[in-house]
Amino acid sequence: MIEVVHPGWLSIVVDGGRHGYGDIGVPPSSALDDFAYNALNVLVGNEMGLPALEVIGSDFSLKIDVDVTCVITGAKVTAFIDNMPVKPWTSFRVHKGSTIKVKEILEGLRYYVGFSGAMGLERTIDSFSTNLECRFGGYDGRPLMKGDMIGFKEFKVVEERLIPEEHIPPMNPPHVLRVIEGAEIDYFTTESSEIFFGKGEKVWYTVSTRFNRTGIRLEGEPIEFKQDVDTSIISEGILPGTVQIPGNGLPIIMLYERTIGGYARCASVAKIDHYRLAHLKPKDKVMFEKIGIEEAEHLWMGKRAGMNFLLKQV
Amino acid sequence: MNVSRYGEDGIRIIFGDTIDIETNKTIRRYYFFLKSLHLQEIVDIIPSFRSCLIHFDRDLTSYQALLSLLTEKEKEVGTIDVPEPATHEIPVLYGGEYGPDMEFVVEYSGLTKNEVIEIHTSTVYTVYTVGFIPGFPYLGTLDKRLYVPRLDTPRVKVPEGSVGLAQLQTGIYTFESPGGWRIIGKTNIRLFDYMKAPYSLLKIGDKVRFVRI
Numbered sequence: 001m002i003e004v005v006h007p008g009w010l011s012i013v014v015d016g017g018r019h020g021y022g023d024i025g026v027p028p029s030s031a032l033d034d035f036a037y038n039a040l041n042v043l044v045g046n047e048m049g050l051p052a053l054e055v056i057g058s059d060f061s062l063k064i065d066v067d068v069t070c071v072i073t074g075a076k077v078t079a080f081i082d083n084m085p086v087k088p089w090t091s092f093r094v095h096k097g098s099t100i101k102v103k104e105i106l107e108g109l110r111y112y113v114g115f116s117g118a119m120g121l122e123r124t125i126d127s128f129s130t131n132l133e134c135r136f137g138g139y140d141g142r143p144l145m146k147g148d149m150i151g152f153k154e155f156k157v158v159e160e161r162l163i164p165e166e167h168i169p170p171m172n173p174p175h176v177l178r179v180i181e182g183a184e185i186d187y188f189t190t191e192s193s194e195i196f197f198g199k200g201e202k203v204w205y206t207v208s209t210r211f212n213r214t215g216i217r218l219e220g221e222p223i224e225f226k227q228d229v230d231t232s233i234i235s236e237g238i239l240p241g242t243v244q245i246p247g248n249g250l251p252i253i254m255l256y257e258r259t260i261g262g263y264a265r266c267a268s269v270a271k272i273d274h275y276r277l278a279h280l281k282p283k284d285k286v287m288f289e290k291i292g293i294e295e296a297e298h299l300w301m302g303k304r305a306g307m308n309f310l311l312k313q314v
Numbered sequence: 315m316n317v318s319r320y321g322e323d324g325i326r327i328i329f330g331d332t333i334d335i336e337t338n339k340t341i342r343r344y345y346f347f348l349k350s351l352h353l354q355e356i357v358d359i360i361p362s363f364r365s366c367l368i369h370f371d372r373d374l375t376s377y378q379a380l381l382s383l384l385t386e387k388e389k390e391v392g393t394i395d396v397p398e399p400a401t402h403e404i405p406v407l408y409g410g411e412y413g414p415d416m417e418f419v420v421e422y423s424g425l426t427k428n429e430v431i432e433i434h435t436s437t438v439y440t441v442y443t444v445g446f447i448p449g450f451p452y453l454g455t456l457d458k459r460l461y462v463p464r465l466d467t468p469r470v471k472v473p474e475g476s477v478g479l480a481q482l483q484t485g486i487y488t489f490e491s492p493g494g495w496r497i498i499g500k501t502n503i504r505l506f507d508y509m510k511a512p513y514s515l516l517k518i519g520d521k522v523r524f525v526r527i
Contacts, residue, residue: 019357019358019369020357020358021358021448022358022359022367022369022445023345023358023360023361023444023517023518024444024448024449024512024513024514025444025446025447025449025450025514026448026513124508125513131448133447133491134447134491134506135489136508137508183318234332234362234363235362235363235445235446236363236364236365236367237326237360237361237362237365237366237367237445238367239320239367239369241321259360259445259446260362260445260446268320268321270322271322271323271372293319293321296321296322297322297372300322300372301372
């Protein structure tokens, strides 16, 4: 059993996402940092796709009543097993009756906690991920609360593995996000889009404190629409990382909770930088830098190959 | 048909630039064509008013490869079996506490409450797309007399089952969620059940008639 002693600020169950139901409006609700999530399952010797906990906030602790291997990936944290420090991105053994505690977050925002074996959870619409807004999937469709118990379907102790420090992706602000032009880029004045795409003088946006898993709202220089265009579009399918510009001109980066959007799309965050979206905190500085689709694809494929190679090595 | 890329792993196939029933039929046919191919490399298909957005697995295919495959198979689009759309009757309790914007609609349209209900229940609507939240149907086309703008400031919480109007569309909130549509009533029918496949009662192209209760 895993007993939630402190749930942090928000802890939910996630996996690689709920795919194949975009036609009925079901969003992926995936783990936001895909590399951290995939690395987690590798580090504890699990098959891919098993559930993990995605946590925001310090003061998170779990009491474990079995012998099992555990790992924390994603944000760099200071963590302890009972009173012994453990390193993030390095699996460690938990002895029956121990408590895992996260005290402080040093870099990034979301971290992932997982175990060797499988937590006793069921898939809802093919996925373990929590759809928080509609309250289904994960643990009863809700964030974990103090006193919640999660059983194990299977648990085991495996040898310790780690991702070397130099391969842990940077998560600290300022965040320079590479982006590809969006479908409605022509809706905006040339001057505005040049500012947005980081040409000439650098313009930084700030992550708003209106904060949720659906989208990241930014504050700063509003993007101006051309005079003769509508500020909304006929609602259309969107993919994660789409940057929408509502009437007020302030960008919203859509995450994994919407299949359709009705605002003009000025850009898409390149996949190579998607993991960073998991780590944008209120007040962080963000800048966009335009790249071409071929370059984005090249970077992403290169990173995928590197990640797959690395994960085979550990 | 106009094809463009959407990020590294998306294809956007555009069939028109307005909301109309013929475009909807074409998109629906194309959507069934895509499904009939049973391609492992297609992760998700999002059909909407003007386009089909395909999310593909970049580890299994590329934009060029998938596009060539689709082009090669394109002649099947016209010949595949497309199921007849289902027709649904949705009972609605109009006005009062379940329709907080009914008064606004009455005032804005210059109609009486009864006329609003009569007009709303006399059209057989088409599901143009499903989304924003799971199972939420965008239904059209609304009679022009019921045209209303969205709320300037969306509500933080719209109750599940609420029936709303926005411009020339009407829709049903399948979950309690934030929303800016003008709410005129509520249904007690469950439109989305995550416990039971196929989960969503309404699908693209389905027909819906509202019935006053």
